[in-house]
Amino acid sequence: METIQGSEPRMPDPEKPYPVTVLGYPAEMIGPKETYARVSDQIAGIPLKHPHPKFWFIAFALAGSLFLLFAVAIGYLLYRGVGIWGINIPIAWGFAITNFVWWIGIGHAGTFISAILLLMHQKWRTTINRFTEAMTLFAVMCAGMFPLLHLGRPWVFFWLLPYPDTMSLWPQFRSPLVWDVFAVSTYFLVSLMFWYLGVMPDLATVRDKAKTKWKKIIYGMSCLGWRGSARHWQHHQSAYLLLGGLATPLVLSVHSVVSFDFSVAQLPGWHSTIFPPYFVAGAIYSGFAMVLNLLIPIRRLYGLQNLVTTRTLNNMACVTLVTGWMVIYGYIMEAFMAWYSNDPFEKHMMWDRAFGPYGWVFWCLMTLNCVIPQLLWSRRVRTNDIYLFFVALSVNVGMWVERFVIIVQSLHNDFVPSSWKMYFPTKWDWFTLFGSVGMFLVLLLLFIRYIPMISITESRELIAQRKEGQL
């Protein structure tokens, strides 16, 4: 029986340098020869020695150009207003909210991996949690931009916050849009605190390995003089576990609140009780796909196969498959409820979704999100970097298309035929979407350049547990 926890028998394989499980996966979650000093050197060596500078600079130049495009798109938006986008009544939400929901969904994998899997003692999360948490932070930053840019007058965004202003106005706390402000900003801040608490001891390792004065000072200051005292570890571990416990309901709440933006409205295609769980499953689905898309090239380039093992990728592929089926269940239920409700508007919406003017988008979504990911049933696909990369890419694009269908298709054909209209994105819509990808990649490249991207502390714990025979 294959378990993801590592309790199955280990067998020698003459072709492979490590013991394998019955089904041929690497049995260890961390390379067999690793020691404390080796993992410290390997992981802390990446920010200190900066291997593969050519790749990094080329990638940074490309991402940076997209980021500049984002800056131009935002600058023009601030100058001209949201009219530069293709949005209008009845489709007032368009790309901006599609991008918002997509980015925040991607941001869900990080906290899911670091908090929920921490509480469930899933040890394979150890070597990927730092990276995915950073990915979460950057994805939420990108997500947070869009509702603000969509405000029309982004410079008065602080009107969303409750403070005793001179106009004696207060936000309308019965509105899901205000809940969103609190949910997204809480999610960002809690993820940031959780991430910093985890990274602090590793920054101390980099400080102690740094050779030059400035690196010592900068890393020494950023780890706040961490010295690994037993008392400090006790407080640190207590807080880390509690933050994990607090972040667990938070992950589930954030996308639920985002789904309320839709499901509280009366619109056919939005007004549905399945939305909160369906959105959360979709968020974790796209989040895991994004982790796979980012980790597969990085792991190969920086030679981290001994830490992020094939076994880890296989487990992530399994989670992707499971959450994918939750999302498919959501699609089936949406169609079923439209039929079962016998509501003419619901029925029309569903018919229009599949066979109306946006039908081709819907069938793209079905192919990308439901059909192609079924390849993950095959062990060959789950353990092959290249296949897995492309399946994950399909999920990422598919989830963006899903949000587009939910938002644009539902809005374009509501109750009164006189208000039916099509939505056509302009070039500025596309620039903003791709520009936000640039911002995300710029932040991610800076992270892998300057901060240990795998938790050194927790990798050492894995080694210690293996020495004690617990793993």
Added chain:
Amino acid sequence: MIEEKTSVTTLPEPQIEYEEPTLYGLMAEFAEHEELLEAARRAYSDGYRRMDAYSPFPVEGLAEALGHEGSAIPLFTLAGGIIGGLGAYFMEWISMAKLYPINVGGRPMNSWPNFIPVTFELTVLIASFSAFVGVFLLCRLPHPHHPVFNAADFDRASNDRFFLCIEADDPKFDLGETRKFLEGLKAHRVTEVLE
């Protein structure tokens, strides 16, 4: 020649007071975390109290072995959660029911189910924030300079070595005796840590 020499007025010797480096403690170095844990237990049962252990990853039971009680972080978190939850609900109630009452869909002014999401989010936020701040308060961080960083090879405390430091202000501390005691604990080596 002689006159020239005497004409030079010699400045008085600058009176810099060099502080004699004082002893902070004795540092024992171990290769495995079990050895450190055992050493901490032995030192505690031997009567040492002012000491600390340093390790590259959290060792379960180490703080308890050194005689520390449980962490106060859960209390911080609980207090933060209660303040956050009550504060959030109060804010929603005072603004929606008292300061700026508006009728939304005929709901009562104190429409509590609508106030739950923000109450929940702020409970989590303030609880997490107090846990986070609690770590720095209780650990007294930031603290970029500390005498233990003077210990030989202490950079390995964040890499692959485990250290136990018995501090000089412990009432039972005696340079010779304590050194002998630490050497008897399978320590790789014992060094003096200067302040």
